[in-house]
Amino acid sequence: MNIKVPPARWTSNLASAGTGLLYLSPSIILFGVFLVYPLIRTFYLSVFRSDTQGNPISYTGLDNYTRLFEDPGFWQSVQSTIGFVLYTVPLTVILALGLALLANEKLRGIGIFRTFFSSTMGMSVAASSIIWMFMYNPAIGVFNRIIELFGWSGIQWLLDPKYALFSVSLATVWMNLGFTFLVLLGGLQNIDRTLYESARIAGPGYWYQLRKITLPMLSPTLFFVIIVTLINAFQTFGQIDILTKGGPTDVTNVIVYSIYKDAFINYNVGSASAQAVLLFLCVLVLTWLQFKIGERRVHYQ
Incomplete structure (x- = not known):
C-alpha cells in the first residue's frame, strides 16, 4: 500500500532540513576543509611520486606502500x-x-x-x-x-x-x-x-x-x-x-x-x-x- 505524502508536509520537511543544514554549515565547512579534504588529499598523494613541494608528478600505484614494507x-x-x-x-x-x-x-x-x-x-x-x-x-x-x-x-x-x-x-x-x-x-x-x-x-x-x-x-x-x-x-x-x-x-x-x-x-x-x-x-x-x-x-x- 503506497502512502502519499501531502505536498505541504513534504515542503515543510524540506524547509526543516534546509534550516538544519544552514545551522550545521559552519561545522560542516570546518570539517570539510580541515579534516575531509586533507584525508582525501593524503590518500591521493600516497599513490603518486611528488616533487619537493608536494606536487604530484607521476602515478605510481601501490609502489610507495611496497617500498615501505621493504x-x-x-x-x-x-x-x-x-x-x-x-x-x-x-x-x-x-x-x-x-x-x-x-x-x-x-x-x-x-x-x-x-x-x-x-x-x-x-x-x-x-x-x-x-x-x-x-x-x-x-x-x-x-x-x-x-x-x-x-x-x-x-x-x-x-x-x-x-x-x-x-x-x-x-x-x-x-x-x-x-x-x-x-x-x-x-x-x-x-x-x-x-x-x-x-x-x-x-x-x-x-x-x-x-x-x-x-x-x-x-x-x-x-x-x-x-x-x-x-x-x-x-x-x-x-x-x-x-x-x-x-x-x-x-x-x-x-x-x-x-x-x-x-x-x-x-x-x-x-x-x-x-x-x-x-x-x-x-x-x-x-x-x-x-x-x-x-x-x-x-x-x-
Missing part, C-alpha cells in the same frame, strides 16, 4: 610505535585511576590535591618537554642525582637506546595524566551514592565495593579514556621532536615522527602520505576492535 626503517618505526603505546596507555590509565580514586575521597583539603593532580593540563607540550629534558640531563638532572644516592652510576636517559623510548614514554604519561585524571574523577562523582550506602548496610569492604560497584559503574568512562589515550599515543609528536628527534638509532622514531621527517626533511611526500594512510587504517581498526570487543564489558546505567 624498508627496515619503517618496521623500526612500527616497533617503536608499538612499544611507545604499550608503555604509555596502560600506565596513564592505571595512574590516573589510582589518583582519581584518592581524590574522590571526602577528606579535608582534597581540592588542593585535585588541582595538583590535574595541573599538567595547564602546561604545553613544549614547556613540559623542556622540564623533562632538564630532569633527564646526565649532569644536573634529578633522576641521576637520585640513583647516585644509591651508589649507581648515572644514565644517559635520552641518549642510551635502552632507556630512550621509556624515558619519552614516562614524560608522555605525565603530560597526559591531568586530562585522564579529570575525566575519571568526573565519572566517579557521577556514580549513584545510594549504591555505596546499600553496600555499607550489607557489610562488604572497600575492595569488594571497588570490584563490584566502582569499576563496573565507571566502565563507560574507562572505555572512553582508553580509546582517547590510545589514539593520542599513536599521534604523539611534540615531545619526541624536542627530547630525542627520533634518536638514538631511530629507537624513538615513531610513525608520526617518521611521517614528519619524510615529508618535511627528506621531501618524500608520497612515502609520508602512505605512512599516514597506514597509520589512519591502523588506528581505525584498533578503535573498531575496541568498540566490538571492549564495549561488551561496559556497564551502562
Whole structure:
C-alpha cells in the first residue's frame, strides 16, 4: 500500500532540513576543509611520486606502500610505535585511576590535591618537554642525582637506546595524566551514592565495593579514556621532536615522527602520505576492535 505524502508536509520537511543544514554549515565547512579534504588529499598523494613541494608528478600505484614494507626503517618505526603505546596507555590509565580514586575521597583539603593532580593540563607540550629534558640531563638532572644516592652510576636517559623510548614514554604519561585524571574523577562523582550506602548496610569492604560497584559503574568512562589515550599515543609528536628527534638509532622514531621527517626533511611526500594512510587504517581498526570487543564489558546505567 503506497502512502502519499501531502505536498505541504513534504515542503515543510524540506524547509526543516534546509534550516538544519544552514545551522550545521559552519561545522560542516570546518570539517570539510580541515579534516575531509586533507584525508582525501593524503590518500591521493600516497599513490603518486611528488616533487619537493608536494606536487604530484607521476602515478605510481601501490609502489610507495611496497617500498615501505621493504624498508627496515619503517618496521623500526612500527616497533617503536608499538612499544611507545604499550608503555604509555596502560600506565596513564592505571595512574590516573589510582589518583582519581584518592581524590574522590571526602577528606579535608582534597581540592588542593585535585588541582595538583590535574595541573599538567595547564602546561604545553613544549614547556613540559623542556622540564623533562632538564630532569633527564646526565649532569644536573634529578633522576641521576637520585640513583647516585644509591651508589649507581648515572644514565644517559635520552641518549642510551635502552632507556630512550621509556624515558619519552614516562614524560608522555605525565603530560597526559591531568586530562585522564579529570575525566575519571568526573565519572566517579557521577556514580549513584545510594549504591555505596546499600553496600555499607550489607557489610562488604572497600575492595569488594571497588570490584563490584566502582569499576563496573565507571566502565563507560574507562572505555572512553582508553580509546582517547590510545589514539593520542599513536599521534604523539611534540615531545619526541624536542627530547630525542627520533634518536638514538631511530629507537624513538615513531610513525608520526617518521611521517614528519619524510615529508618535511627528506621531501618524500608520497612515502609520508602512505605512512599516514597506514597509520589512519591502523588506528581505525584498533578503535573498531575496541568498540566490538571492549564495549561488551561496559556497564551502562
